[in-house]
Amino acid sequence: MSQTTTIPASAKTASIKRFLPSTTNLGAKLPGMARSAGITLASMLLFLLIWQLSSSYLYSVEAESRIDRVLAEQGPEEAEAMRACIASGDISCKPNTLPSPAEVVKASQLLLADHRTISADKAEFKAKTAGVNAQRKEQGLDLITYTGRPSFVDQIFTSLKTVAVGFLIALFIAVPIGVIIGLNENLRTAFNWFIQVFKPVSPVVWLLLVFMIVKTLTLGSDSDTSFLISAVSVGLCSMWATLVNTSVGVSSVNKDYINVAKVLKLGIGKKIFKVILPSAIPLIFTGLRITVSVAWMVLIAIELLAQSPGLGSFVWEEFQNGANDSNAKIIVAMFVIGFIGFLLDRVMYYIQQSVSFEKALS
Amino acid sequence: MSTPIIEFRNVSKWYGEGENRTEVLSNINLKIEEGEFLAIVGFTGSGKTTLVNLMTGLLEPSEGEVLYRGERITGPAPERGIIFQNYSLLPWFTVYQNVALAVDQVYPDWPAAKREEHIRRFIEMVNLTPATEKRPKELSGGMKQRTSIARVLATDPDLLLMDEPLGALDALTRGNLQEEILKIWSANRRTAVLITNDVDEGIFMADRIIPLEPGERSGLGPEYRINLERPRNKKALNTDPDFKKVRTEILNYLVQLGEAAKMERDESLALPDLQPIQPGTSSFGWLRRAS
Incomplete structure (x- = not known):
């Protein structure tokens, strides 16, 4: 009979409660x-x-x-x-082995102190070169930039930047393709083998593939391509969840909504933007949340291999370095990576909750 | 006689092919005249929704043809507006936006102000003005169905189809909405087709009632004219001898058919020849005994 009325009342109130501020029953x-x-x-x-x-x-x-x-x-x-x-x-x-918690704490303090030193150094450098740079700018020459070693905190921000670019690449590839193949069953069939085969491919192999392509495409330019390579690889590795979820969300819109669109004879654009996409948004965002997690996870491995600056290369350099506190610094990086991954997931979770608000209660 | 607004010519509809073929409707012939209020009553599973979807154009007949003003129906169109049983409101839109989706689509040439006025007028007509900016999840079942009614009526359909519009509502809301639909309908006397499983509702609202035979391969039963004067009063109807007579006739017809359908199906089923597996005697039993 009716689908709307068969939702058990308990499920309804439970899902409503989830969204209400729980101040009333805080006690x-x-x-x-x-x-x-x-x-x-x-x-x-x-x-x-x-x-x-x-x-x-x-x-x-x-x-x-x-x-x-x-x-x-x-x-x-x-x-x-x-x-x-x-x-x-x-x-x-x-003896060089697994560091104790105390050593890790000490290493983290060292890294922070190091960051402060480098920041001070940078500020000093900037002040010193300000005059020269102003002149060079007038003459149209390249500015003198700080080329010293990046601090641990700088590496974190570089990694976040890479993952953000990678995520955007995944978003702009996966969502439109997902919508298109979600709308057409033949296209879905055509893409199916492609997705099934390439989804499980390891990040390392993606990196090598991207390297082959980018290397040829950037022949002759002497700019640093490692950032581009790692960002594109991160995007390619992490886009699959969004691609699959978007196509599923688009292809499984409630038949009632489609019937409304049919009876009103909505045009294809209106049908997509007013009926299909709003209905698919919760699933798309679930996909994006998985994409962010995967992107952050593969980023470290990719940076490590691509020699692009960031937490991954920090870890690798420390390992190669083999100094007394290298192991402790690696463990510090491990905690930082885990914590940032957790924060990214939380952020995506709240975005997901806010966009699926309508759907969850209807 | 003028061309009927809807005409079914020897229409049959089945789903699936070969052995899985289930024939839902069989050899339907029906003419719906301009301006009449027709009710089709039937049990659940007798193909009522299939019948109405053939009129909207969401389904195509497997055999025969359905004509709208003499022309074959090839697909859905807003001129044949439908009120769905489960409201089919878009949950991400407010009441206003749900109605606006239909109005913007049907009257794209109107200036925005005129459209807005039009939308608000129809929301007012179904008494939902205080809920204009609410989303479906914040509305009761009755309010949702009012929104759905406003959405359809705002497009001024030539033919108003109602697929068990009040089926999911409680008795009180049902009664109120029946009267409201009738009031709106009598204001401009469009052709209306009501699909329902409630004989009383059919008699109260319609000019003509046609029962749909239960079970597979449904056909249409004999038609019953309801010549009760409008506006009809629900309370008075209950004691009206004509009402009682028609009601008894239709119910008798449906019940009798229902019995017949049950008799037809009363065959003994062949049970599979299986022995229950007792614990300890299964094929893995030797493992346990060995250890």
């Missing part, structure tokens, strides 16, 4: 919130404990093997000296 919720906060805190502490224990275990294993090696190669006296050196915590003989 009733408070114990629950306190409990879940407590559980979260306890599990974090447990995590830190396990981390601490395993890092100290790995530290001792590494230390023992180092002493044994010295013992075998240079004799007992040198081994004793090594044992003493390790016990004293001297940097020259520190």
